[in-house]
Amino acid sequence: MPEAAPSPSKSLAQSLAGLLPSRWFGRGKPLVSVVRLQGPIGMASPFRGSLTLAALAPVLEAAFAPKRLSAVALVINSPGGSAAQSHAIFQRIRSLAAEKGVPVVAFTEDVAASGGYMLAIAADEIYADPSSIVGSIGVVSAGFGFDRVLEKLGIERRVYSAGDEKAMLDPFRPERSEDVARLKAIQAEVHAHFIGLVERRRGARLRPDSPGLFGGAFFSAGEAERFGLIEGIGDLRGKMRERFGDEVRFRLVQPRRGLGLRRLLNPAGASSLGAATAAVDPGAWLSAIAERSLWSRYGL
Structure with missing residues (x-):
């Protein structure tokens, strides 16, 4: 039996597909904007960027900008950091989601803990890798005491201030006990705010009687699912194809890489320049150590 001749419309479409940009033929397919939230929050680093609202605001605006948008996916890999910056980013995501009427889904990689988990609860649903570390709903402050070192070295410290x-x-x-008491009171207030956010965002899915849930402990992905901190195990591509079909399109939104000073001085990349900067800047090394301590807290 002879084959049927192709329809004129199909032939025209095939012809146009060879002449016009391929992105023009994907307009009817589901679109998901993907935003990577990688690194410590609100912490300057000579080696990599830091997550701050100032840096992320244009990225988030661009992610929610398309008119026919099915969802925004957050890919999170953060050990936390600044509570204020974490909340500011959380607020901006929720504001844009409500304004645009677009669902937000989070996917965790190595870790979404402390402020990193605050970013995750900005999403309507959270999925984790089987090996992810999730949670750490608490507040911590750490430092060093050098008063005995100064005494041994015979150095006298002189501080003059207006205000006790x-x-x-x-x-x-x-260390003074009244200073510690004041710090702990501030931490308790910030902690209560964090707990309130988690309870409001996770709602009935949360199991508040789970051991250590709000005590600052971090959990495996399996524990996090049982405690209601996440929906379950899953990856971005699999979950989005499951929800929107195999033809779903992904649009990675990230900061523009302008010709800043670092790139002009070192076109090959910023990482080696960052290492060079750290070699001559003690403050850069302190920042790097603080950043390293955040990741190492979770065995990373």
């Missing part, structure tokens, strides 16, 4: 509490928690003087 201006030099609170000075690492070069002995």
